[in-house]
Each structure stands twice: as C-alpha cells, then as structure tokens.
Amino acid sequence: MSDRGVIAVEGFNPPIPVRRVEPVTSVIDSVPNLINGFFEWFGSLGIFSWQVFKATVTPPYEWRELIRQLDEVGSKSFPLVALAGAAIGVIISLEARYSLTRFGAKSMFPATLVYSVIQVMGPIITGLIVCGRVGAGMGAELASMKVSEQIDAIEASAINPFRLLAATRILACILMLPLLTLAADASGLLTGWFAQSLVEPLSFHQFITSGFKGATFNAFLPQTFKTAVYGLIIGLIACFQGMRTQGGAEGVGRAATNSVVLGSLFIILADVVLVKFILVVFP
Amino acid sequence: MATAYDIAMKEAEPELGGRAPVVVVEDLRKTFGIHKVLNGINLSVNRGETLAVLGRSGTGKSVLLRLIIGLETPDSGSILIHGQNIVGLALDRMGEIRKKMGFLFQHAALYDSLTVAENVAFPLVHHRKDMSGSERCDRVKQLLAEVGMEGNLAKMPSDISGGMQKRVGLARALALEPEILLLDEPTAGLDPISSGEIDDLILKLQRERQMASIVVTHDLHSARTIANSLALLDQGNVVIEGTFEDLQESGIEFVKEFLKQS
Numbered sequence: 001m002s003d004r005g006v007i008a009v010e011g012f013n014p015p016i017p018v019r020r021v022e023p024v025t026s027v028i029d030s031v032p033n034l035i036n037g038f039f040e041w042f043g044s045l046g047i048f049s050w051q052v053f054k055a056t057v058t059p060p061y062e063w064r065e066l067i068r069q070l071d072e073v074g075s076k077s078f079p080l081v082a083l084a085g086a087a088i089g090v091i092i093s094l095e096a097r098y099s100l101t102r103f104g105a106k107s108m109f110p111a112t113l114v115y116s117v118i119q120v121m122g123p124i125i126t127g128l129i130v131c132g133r134v135g136a137g138m139g140a141e142l143a144s145m146k147v148s149e150q151i152d153a154i155e156a157s158a159i160n161p162f163r164l165l166a167a168t169r170i171l172a173c174i175l176m177l178p179l180l181t182l183a184a185d186a187s188g189l190l191t192g193w194f195a196q197s198l199v200e201p202l203s204f205h206q207f208i209t210s211g212f213k214g215a216t217f218n219a220f221l222p223q224t225f226k227t228a229v230y231g232l233i234i235g236l237i238a239c240f241q242g243m244r245t246q247g248g249a250e251g252v253g254r255a256a257t258n259s260v261v262l263g264s265l266f267i268i269l270a271d272v273v274l275v276k277f278i279l280v281v282f283p
Numbered sequence: 284m285a286t287a288y289d290i291a292m293k294e295a296e297p298e299l300g301g302r303a304p305v306v307v308v309e310d311l312r313k314t315f316g317i318h319k320v321l322n323g324i325n326l327s328v329n330r331g332e333t334l335a336v337l338g339r340s341g342t343g344k345s346v347l348l349r350l351i352i353g354l355e356t357p358d359s360g361s362i363l364i365h366g367q368n369i370v371g372l373a374l375d376r377m378g379e380i381r382k383k384m385g386f387l388f389q390h391a392a393l394y395d396s397l398t399v400a401e402n403v404a405f406p407l408v409h410h411r412k413d414m415s416g417s418e419r420c421d422r423v424k425q426l427l428a429e430v431g432m433e434g435n436l437a438k439m440p441s442d443i444s445g446g447m448q449k450r451v452g453l454a455r456a457l458a459l460e461p462e463i464l465l466l467d468e469p470t471a472g473l474d475p476i477s478s479g480e481i482d483d484l485i486l487k488l489q490r491e492r493q494m495a496s497i498v499v500t501h502d503l504h505s506a507r508t509i510a511n512s513l514a515l516l517d518q519g520n521v522v523i524e525g526t527f528e529d530l531q532e533s534g535i536e537f538v539k540e541f542l543k544q545s
Contacts, residue, residue: 051374058375145394148390148392148395149388149389149390149392150392150393150394150395152349152354152388152392153386153388153392153393153394153455154394155353155354155381156352156354156381156384156386156388157381157405157406157409157410157455157459158377158378158379158381158382158406158409158410158459159378159406159409160374160375160378162374
C-alpha cells in the first residue's frame, strides 16, 4: 500500500487523496518506534539543552538580542497576562464569596482571594498564557527560519545559533515570567476586590490589610519565582521544537503546535513537583 | 603514506603561495538513513581557482558544500581547509574556520526580518567589532554596489526578486572577505539575463579577490563560463574531473549523456 491512502470513486477514475488511516496492526507494530521516538526526543532535548547552556555561559554575549527578546516576551505579553489575571480575579471573587457565605466564613474572603490568586492561579495562568503566546510564536518563528535555511546561514556566518537564537529567548522567558506573574497577581487582586466591593462595600486598604494579615514572604515569593522554571520550560521547548523542524509549512505548523502543547503539559507537570518542593523547603 | 593534501601541495610547490590547495576533500562519505549520498569523494581546489560540481539532482552536490562548511558531519573521510581537518571540530573552533568562508545558499537564505543592508551588515556586526557604525555602513554600501544592489538598502528580502536576493546573498557571503567561496546553484531559477549577470559578477569577484571557489550547478553553460575545472558526480562518486574540453573528449557514457542533455 502506498504512503497516502487513496479512494477510487466509482465511475470517476482520478483517485481522491485522503489522509492515511493507520490500520490497527500498524499501530501495534509502531509501538517500538514510539518508544524509540520517546527516548530519542528526550536524548535530543538533553543534547540541545547542553549546547544552549554552554552557549549561555561563554562569551560573547548577545546583549542586544536579549533586550529585544525581553521586550518581545515581557512588554508584548503584559496586556494579555493582565487581562487574564483580571478575569481570574473576578471569577475567584464570585466563586469564593458564594462558597464562603454558604459556610459562614465570609470574613475570610480577602485572605482567600489573596492566597488563591498569588499562590495558585496567578502563576499557572501566567505560565499557560505566555506559553500560548510566546511558545507558539517562538516555535513558529524558529521553525520558519530553519526550513528557509536562515539558521544554517547564521551558522555559516560563524555565529553560534544556540547563543544568538536559543539562549537569548530562553533567558528572556526565565527573567520575564516572574514579572508577568506579579502583573497578573496585581490585576487579579484589583478586579477581585472591585467585584466584591460592587456587592458589598469594602475599602481597598481594608481588603489588602485583611488579605495579607499574618502573611510572610515565604508564602508568596517562592510561588512567584517558581514561574522562572515555567519560563525555562516555555523557552526550551519552543526553541528545541523550532530548531529541529523538518519539512515545509507542515513542519512549521507542527513545531508551533508542539511548542504550545508540550510546553503547557510540562508546565502543569512541573507545577506538581514545584508545589511539593516549595511546601517542603519553605514550610 | 602521502595524503591527497600532501600530493596536492607537492604538485603546487613550484608556484606555492600563488596556487596552494585551499580545500582538499579526501574519501568523503555521507549517508542519510539507507541512502548513500557521497561514496568516497576526492577533490581539491587551489587558491584563485573555481571548481564547478555538476550532476543530476540528488547526487549530493549541495550536501558536499554543506559538509565543507560544517553544516553536516561526514560518516568518514576528511575535509582539509588550509591543511586543517575540520571534521569533528568543536562549534567555536569551526566558527574560526567559517570566518574564512562565504556561502551563498540556493535560495539565498536572507534573514526575512532584516532589510537588505542589515542582512549584509549581519556578519560585520558580529565579527568586526573594531568597525565603527559609519565604517560598517560604508562597507555595506560598497558590498552592495559590487553586486549592483546599491539602490535597495532599505528594502526587505520579500520585496525583491529571486535574482536580487541572490545578489544580496552574495554580498553577505563576501562581507568578511572570505578566502573560500561556496556557491550553491547561484543561477538556479533565474532568467538567462540574470544568470549571465550573476556569472559575470562571480568572474569579476574571482579576478579581484583570488578566492578558491566551489560552485554547485546544473547549468553547464554557467559552469563553463566561471570554472577552471569541472567535476561530474553520479551516485555519490566523481565520474570525471577536468576542464570542459576533458569532459567533451571523455568516452564515459554518463558524461556523454550529461553533455548531450545539458
């Protein structure tokens, strides 16, 4: 059977090309390939990470490109992250007020909102939003450069593409994620308070004082700075997927999709580990 | 045992310094999956000479250039640049070798987010830190003037034709004043007039700069115009290497067929 499935239409000779449908047996046969592919992917990611690490710590440093990427990741993601944070603030406010009133714990509202936004929702929402915007953009941009031989042209010009393209983008993600998280948190707290004050008047000062009562830096800082790890994941996956792309437009599309899907998945998996780690190290 | 580089050096001894071998390829082999692309290639190019590599599509001509500049790694064999084997060199050391090479990609591979002038300035920005902004600007204008593109500094690559993109790619390849020029199908996809202009440009650069050049092409007319010697590849091997007249006089069936169809 040829690579592409073909349906011959009765009474009409030219066949219609359709997507290949894998028979069940070929799926079973492909299990070893899938396992090989899984290990090959992680092995390649390890080699890529090592190349990027070496390029990051050794001169020359690409300051100009780093600043451009900080702007690209930070400033241009800010409105989206702030908007998402604002929406989350309103949602938590509405949900928390209902639940707390039901259990007679309405006075806990400010603290519930503060802890929910800063410890849980702010970091993860920022990570996922930035992964969607920046991860897809980086993956597609680098993949497009790869298939049009622009990355080869950089290398042929005696410039290390790991340093110029990957290290700068990954560093920008690592540095910008915590700052964007702070923006999402601030936006969420503001809209959460606003939504509450529309139903029941509560001064912002009162809300903040009550919300942060008894809170220590340990309660919030590790949760905010853990997003640097999300930044590492977003940048690393997007650059890796982009720079190993093969094929034309299809390859570019696949790189963008994989950057977002794998980035989001790894962020959620990393959060499981990071939450436990923070609970143990910063009790 | 004498290597191909030693033999080439010995042959060049009487005029060493003028025509010393710059690129020597020895028993180069490359396989992609089960497909043998290069099957023990031996070639050498002297300073000031141009070698045209001809052959059917998929015979590994472009792969040969990518191996020479280190974008691919050979399975075995060696590539000597000024006598130094570059196979297996670390990325940073390979970078030093690459500064001596200029590469024109088949589709020019211009950076689509940069203007024509920025594309040409790109290697200078990264490697000529001693240059001031105005010096760099003058150099870019001079390079673009050399390839007849002085009036298109601010244009984006997408706004210029394929032939113009190749000219800009050539200007970028020449930015660091390379000793070795690698050209991957410089006239492919161009009309006969643009092809002739690119050929004239390459000849002019050869005369002025005395670089060692390897040109991969399907265009026999272009190869005959710009190259001192021609190498014909088939199924990963060099079928014949010599002047155009050597190819014409060859009794090898594949060579006869290639010349007849070209």
